[in-house]
Amino acid sequence: MKTIAVIGGGITGVTTAYALARRGFSVTLFEKQRYAAMETSFANGGQLSASNAEVWTHWSTIVKGLKWMLKSDAPLLLNPKPSWHKVSWFAQFLAAIPHYEKNTVETARLAVAAREHLFSWAEQEGIDFDLKKQGILHIYRDRAGFEHAGRVSQLLAQGGLERRAVTPEEMHAIEPTLSGN
Ligand SMILES: Cc1cc2nc3c(=O)[nH]c(=O)nc-3n(C[C@H](O)[C@H](O)[C@H](O)COP(=O)(O)OP(=O)(O)OC[C@H]3O[C@@H](n4cnc5c(N)ncnc54)[C@H](O)[C@@H]3O)c2cc1C
Numbered sequence: 001m002k003t004i005a006v007i008g009g010g011i012t013g014v015t016t017a018y019a020l021a022r023r024g025f026s027v028t029l030f031e032k033q034r035y036a037a038m039e040t041s042f043a044n045g046g047q048l049s050a051s052n053a054e055v056w057t058h059w060s061t062i063v064k065g066l067k068w069m070l071k072s073d074a075p076l077l078l079n080p081k082p083s084w085h086k087v088s089w090f091a092q093f094l095a096a097i098p099h100y101e102k103n104t105v106e107t108a109r110l111a112v113a114a115r116e117h118l119f120s121w122a123e124q125e126g127i128d129f130d131l132k133k134q135g136i137l138h139i140y141r142d143r144a145g146f147e148h149a150g151r152v153s154q155l156l157a158q159g160g161l162e163r164r165a166v167t168p169e170e171m172h173a174i175e176p177t178l179s180g181n
Helices: 011-022 059-068 084-125 143-158 168-174
Strands: 003-007 026-030
Touching: 003 011, 011 026, 011 084, 084 143
Parallel strands: 003 026
Antiparallel strands: none
16 A cells, blocks of 8 residues: 655644545654644634635735834734745745736635535534634725725635625624624
């Protein structure tokens, strides 16, 4: 029997190893930390969400990133010290910008498929983890952000994901603890 080595025990490695094992392969998962999921997969937002599939390779991300560099509470900070790895990463980021739409559609398709696998594996293995399927409410605080989201929703729809705009009344019905207008 073929044995496959999977390197890295985050969500990607663990699920890949699991899928291969289910197909009958002998799999060895190598993880450099003491336990699985101790790096990026550690204590993330816990959203099994396909609706964040919009890729970041867009000029607006660069503008946002530059503005964040001046904010102490930015959600993402970039160390401006140059390195070869950073320069080549940025070159790849810029080269992917023309493929923003196609990549967003494909990422949505992949995310929908991945979510279905996770749901069905959890059911088959009897893993109970407080799964909620009400959907996710995305809040935009200005018109430009809201209108951009509308265009993204059209791309997500091409990838098989439904995301729709709701009125303030619907928002309150979905999440009664929300206040304000
Ligand atoms: C704050 C935050 C919140 C997030 N929230 C969400 C969310 O709600 N929903 C969502 O879907 N995504 C979320 N994400 C994104 C998601 O967490 C990552 O995309 C995902 O965890 C990446 O998983 P990974 O397996 O690719 O990488 P990692 O989890 O980083 O796994 C890579 C593993 O490889 C190991 N490794 C590296 N080199 C070697 C080596 N040479 N030998 C052996 N092992 C090695 C590392 O130790 C690590 O365990 C969030 C991310 C962050 C940072």
